[in-house]
Amino acid sequence: MTTPEELISSLKWRYATKSFDPARKIPDKEWAALEESLVLTPSSFGLQPWKFLVVQDQAIREQLVPHSWGQRQVADCSHLVVMTVKQNLSTADVDAFVQRNVDVRGGSVEALKGYRDMMEGFRAKAETEGWLQQWAKLQAYIALGQLMAAAALLRIDACPMEGFVPAKFDEILNLNAEGLTTAVLCPLGYRSDTDKYAALPKVRFDRETVIEWR
Amino acid sequence: MTTPEELISSLKWRYATKSFDPARKIPDKEWAALEESLVLTPSSFGLQPWKFLVVQDQAIREQLVPHSWGQRQVADCSHLVVMTVKQNLSTADVDAFVQRNVDVRGGSVEALKGYRDMMEGFRAKAETEGWLQQWAKLQAYIALGQLMAAAALLRIDACPMEGFVPAKFDEILNLNAEGLTTAVLCPLGYRSDTDKYAALPKVRFDRETVIEWR
Numbered sequence: 001m002t003t004p005e006e007l008i009s010s011l012k013w014r015y016a017t018k019s020f021d022p023a024r025k026i027p028d029k030e031w032a033a034l035e036e037s038l039v040l041t042p043s044s045f046g047l048q049p050w051k052f053l054v055v056q057d058q059a060i061r062e063q064l065v066p067h068s069w070g071q072r073q074v075a076d077c078s079h080l081v082v083m084t085v086k087q088n089l090s091t092a093d094v095d096a097f098v099q100r101n102v103d104v105r106g107g108s109v110e111a112l113k114g115y116r117d118m119m120e121g122f123r124a125k126a127e128t129e130g131w132l133q134q135w136a137k138l139q140a141y142i143a144l145g146q147l148m149a150a151a152a153l154l155r156i157d158a159c160p161m162e163g164f165v166p167a168k169f170d171e172i173l174n175l176n177a178e179g180l181t182t183a184v185l186c187p188l189g190y191r192s193d194t195d196k197y198a199a200l201p202k203v204r205f206d207r208e209t210v211i212e213w214r
Numbered sequence: 215m216t217t218p219e220e221l222i223s224s225l226k227w228r229y230a231t232k233s234f235d236p237a238r239k240i241p242d243k244e245w246a247a248l249e250e251s252l253v254l255t256p257s258s259f260g261l262q263p264w265k266f267l268v269v270q271d272q273a274i275r276e277q278l279v280p281h282s283w284g285q286r287q288v289a290d291c292s293h294l295v296v297m298t299v300k301q302n303l304s305t306a307d308v309d310a311f312v313q314r315n316v317d318v319r320g321g322s323v324e325a326l327k328g329y330r331d332m333m334e335g336f337r338a339k340a341e342t343e344g345w346l347q348q349w350a351k352l353q354a355y356i357a358l359g360q361l362m363a364a365a366a367l368l369r370i371d372a373c374p375m376e377g378f379v380p381a382k383f384d385e386i387l388n389l390n391a392e393g394l395t396t397a398v399l400c401p402l403g404y405r406s407d408t409d410k411y412a413a414l415p416k417v418r419f420d421r422e423t424v425i426e427w428r
Contacts, residue, residue, distance in 0.1 A: 002367040004368060006216065007251065007367055007368065008251070010216070011364075012254065016256065035421065037222070037363075038424065042228075042362060042374055051424055053427075100419060104415050141353075142355050144355075145362075146360065149251075149359070150225075155215050173428065200319055201318050203318045203319065204253050205311075207250075209265075210265055211266050213270060214267050214269045
């Protein structure tokens with residue numbers, strides 16, 4: 001259990017790291033915890049419409065820099081997480097999740113038919129109405145939020161990044177062949193001593209502006 | 215600082231709470247930390263295109279239940295967070311954020327003109343192309359991910375909920391008048407002793423399925 005003070009101190013410590021120290025790597029134990037936090041991320045219905053790529057090949061990372069608005073974080077971080085989602089979550093994906101339920105909790109696929117049909121109905125509606133991939137992206141942002149908080153608690157730096165060209169990432173990482181597309185990036189590692197952004201006060205609207213009791 | 219073990223133990227402890235104990239309320243100190251974690255949530259450009267409603271009026275909560283697929287969590291939780299986003303983030307919103315930068319960090323609006331124009335260019339493009347509200351919703355899901363992780367670390371239960379009728383929520387909470395719309399819900403509190411879902415193993419795909427090194 002964490003104290004409220006420790007939680008807030010961690011969230012205040014974090015910032016969108018502009019410059020990573022390329023020499024500092026996340027230790028194995030801490031990285032394993034971050035990977036597990038990705039695996040444990042909650043998602044709507046539990047469907048987990050994602051794959052998280054950890055891009056460690058330096059040549060690939062350098063290829064990604066010009067398609068990341070030139071931001072060096074993708075090359076200089078310790079671990080680069082590329083959050084991808086399924087372009088078209090399929091009926092087979094729903095059935096794979098139902099099977100996973102049975103594998104983990106026991107029971108039978110037949111007993112879960114009502115649950116399965118409800119999820120498939122949702123999926124089919126989203127596909128027909130054209131917002132299935134967008135829904136998958138929303139789920140990826142839950143993973144992003146949880147990952148950034150998890151990293152901060154471990155005093156590991158991160159930089160959430162929307163500033164990149166998804167089509168180029170998909171091409172370089174050969175994602176179309178897997179039916180995936182890039183949703184958002186999260187380089188992780190340790191801030192450089194020279195990153196002046198680390199010392200700047202955090203800019204947030206005040207509590208009264210963003211929170212309202214009803 | 216939190217240990218990797220504590221982080222993972224917290225994330226494993228959490229689950230989508232199906233039944234809250236209506237008699238148990240989150241203590242003030244813990245609630246204040248959760249509110250602060252909402253305020254501190256990172257967002258793209260830092261624009262914070264949201265307002266978080268904490269709906270505590272029991273009559274309003276009961277009105278929301280039928281529009282939440284009958285799920286009692288919205289009425290029985292300790293604190294109901296309704297995450298709303300701006301329907302159309304405006305140029306004035308961008309300028310308010312720039313002003314907030316100046317208030318917090320000093321300097322002048324004039325010195326931030328390049329930064330302001332970059333953000334406004336992004337906003338205007340999103341508006342023209344019709345994905346501005348969807349982008350705002352993505353940011354709300356970062357808040358959802360961080361809030362669920364924060365709650366778990368404090369051993370407070372939560373239930374992320376997409377199963378509701380946004381138009382009805384907007385109507386009951388009078389959000390259209392404020393230019394807001396409901397993105398996602400997060401009731402928080404303490405699990406009921408009778409919630410059988412608390413004891414079920416978590417269903418996640420295995421590490422090899424959702425994580426891939428490149």
